[in-house]
Amino acid sequence: MLNKIDALLSEIKGLKATSSNEAEELRIKYLSKKGMISSLFDEFKTVPPTEKKAVGQALNQLKNEAQQIIQQLKEQHEQSDTSHGKTDLTRPGASFPLGGRHPLSVVKNQIVDIFARLGFTVAEGPEIEDDWHVFSALNFPPEHPARDMQDTFFIHKDPDILLRTHTSSVQVRVMEKEQPPIRAIFPGRVFRNEAISARAHCIFHQVEGLYIEENVSFADLRQTLLYFAKEMFGKETQIRLRPSYFPFTEPSAEMDISCTLCGGEGCTMCKYTGWVEILGCGMVDPNVLESCNIDSKKYTGFAFGMGIERITVLKYQIKDIRLFFENDIRFLEQFKSAL
Template sequence: MLNKIEALLTEIKSLKAESAAQAEELRIKYLSKKGLVSSLFEDFKSVPPHEKKAVGMALNELKTEAQSTIQQLRDQFENAEPSGSGSDLTLPGTSFPLGGRHPLSVVRNQIVDIFARLGFTVAEGPEIEDDWHVFSALNFPPEHPARDMQDTFFIHKDPDVLLRTHTSSVQVRVMEQQEPPIRAIFPGRVFRNEAISARAHCIFHQVEGLYIDQDVSFADLRQTLLYFAKEMFGQETQIRLRPSYFPFTEPSAEMDISCTLCGGAGCTMCKNTGWVEILGCGMVDPNVLDNCHIDPKKYTGFAFGMGIERIAVLKYQIKDIRLFFENDIRFLEQFKSAL
């Protein structure tokens, strides 16, 4: 028995393998349940009692050596670096597809760039706001019916803590903190408790603008918006201003542009009128200036606001606003060229 063990031990110490498959074959040959080492353990049952100690120690040494040797053979193939056979390392690496900006980000950046040429800076503010900055400072008294124009998300049933319904709240913060002249735009996300449909969403994005200085007139507002419309939609674009009402501007107006699809001839997009509404605007109400500690007798200003989704819908002729929020890669990939 000891001679068999010694012979098998010598054989195991000299084992070699040229592949992981050969190493696995050796493991099966020596260490499986029907392997050579296991068969010797079966024969151990018939060894005379006075030899069991010596034979048992020899068997344990054999098993340990077999496990160690075969594991080393397996490791050398598992840890080996790929040979690179069949690969040309001088070839350029595989390129990964580049992503693109979201269409709302594309349009936002275009709007910011256009107004930057006119000297407008960018200011941002918190999305969770208080009643003063969203309503009261903007000429919305507590019982003013204009508050019903915007369905508000209140936080923890606290009427003084809410999700902003417009980025006009940032205008208030800038006017409180900065002396005129002020020339800034305010892009950001806003929230209104509205039913989600192809034309509306409870989350959307705005860009508002504010210009306050001495002798600012409605003519300045009109020329600023005309420049924006031509830069955004093309030099042939025309605008018109219609009287409207906003609590924080007086006089107030809605601005339309000539339809980008039919050029003003009339189509389904413009409801055969030739015009499409894109934003609201007006001269800043003196009460708002006074609330923000700006002398309304010395300074005047104008403000405007537009929905980024609205501009994107017109620019790219998108029929369902919900597409902006679904992150369908088939939809988003269409805007890579717009970067």
Template sequence: MISTIKEHIEKVNAFSSDQLEEVESFRIQYLGKKGVLNAFFAEFKNVPNEQKKEFGQVINELKNAAQDKVTSLKESLENSASSTAQYGDLTRPGMPYEVGSRHPISLVKNQIIDIFSRIGFNVSQGPEIEDDWHNFTALNLPEYHPARDMQDTFFVQTDPDILLRTHTSSVQVRYMENNKPPIRTISPGRVYRNEAISSRSHCFFHQVEGLYIDKGVSFADLKQTLQFFTQEMFGKSKIRLRPSYFPFTEPSAEVDVYWGLETETDYRMTKGTGWLEIMGCGMVDPNVLENCGIDSKEYTGFAFGMGIDRIALLLHQISDIRLLSENDLRFLKQFKSVL
């Protein structure tokens, strides 16, 4: 009898199957109510007393072997079935996922950052909710200064000293407060002004402003920097600087690029002049340097600022600025092929 049980142990250890039905039949054969094990247990009373100990040990060995075999085979087959259900046929080609597209604002911003990074400008960021000092006062716009009316501002009602920034010049102030010259940085970001929403203007838009401060910086340095930018950005190197006024720069200028008059669109965009305004600029006012803890007698610098939205409208021939913020997929999908 003991030798018969040992033969069954060998059969159990040798058993293998990749079918759940066969494994279940095997379980019933050995562990079922009418299975082999119960038959051997029923014979236990007929075994001579001197063999009962060995007989019991061999039966338990057979029972443990059968249980372990059934458990291991079922777990293996269930894991295999789960993997097949989750992934299917692993030899099939992958699903054709639809490629997304970058937003035109991001495309233009990244291009601007890339151009200025080539000539040593880093990128600085700042909060969109600002205080009066960083947004106005430090920039030579003290309280009740008439030039504040140039920017219709969103103030936070609970605190008249807190507002949504009207330009990214506030980032430049923070950068000057925490860094010593030489300084060469650009500050891209979203800004807010209380303006009527139309096809040409919005209550929020995007700017990028640049700042360069060092010893001996001149207006000629500013012009050469902007000429490099317009050549790289638009492929046009002919620019002109018209005198203008900004509270935080002196002297100040508006920058026009000669777009040309080759097409009807050129005539419409430039109003028949061939010139297109793209940004404002100027030499940093000494008062601004002093407000930020920089010695204006030792250092000079220039600053410039442009609207990212406006350049995006220009480069991609977009007729309505509202399209940039409406998240219409029909509009956004047009930029899939743009790097």
């Protein structure tokens, strides 16, 4: 047995390999479960007890020597392959493909940038809110339909904890913490219990704005929104304000812009009226100011709110709002150069 071990050790010490693949073949031949050294360990069971110590030591030495020699051969050729063969270090590097912003992010950033030029800062708040910040502080009476389960997602059937239905809740939080002058916009995601279709979704995004100061008038609101419309949709864009109702503003209005597709002449987008609605607005109701400990006799203000999806649909003439949430790379790649 010792003679076999010595002969195999001499053989292993003379091993050579011309590549890392040949070194791996040698490892399999000598060190695998069915290799030559493993066969000797199987024979060790038949060695007389008086010889076991010497044979065992010789076997272990053989195995260790084989592992070191074969490992050295592998490392030698792996380094050679890396340094000489397969990678041309003088070759020009290949650029990685760049991603792009989501169209909703593109439009949100444009909206934020436009209002930043007018001095509006950005504020954000929690998506899981309480009744006070979403409804009560905004002058929603207890029986208002927006409190109904069919419009609002409540958390664990708790009527006081809900997913915010508008970012007006952030307006309340800002008014509670700060005193006028306040000039801020509030972008964020909101939730309403609505059926998903090409024109509606249960998740969407808003940007709301708030300006509170002494002697703020409806004329200030109109000029602010006219500036926004022209910056977002083009210098030729016109606006009109129609009377409306919101619990938290008085007077209230909805704003239309002249259709960006037909220039106001009439088309399917504007339903042949020449106008497309984009947002709601109005003067902040004095009850809302008082709820947030702001003196309504000294300060006035205006507020507005728009859906980012709505603005994006109009700006890029997208026909199905569900495309914003499907993550179809073919759709998203069209906006790589937008911003």
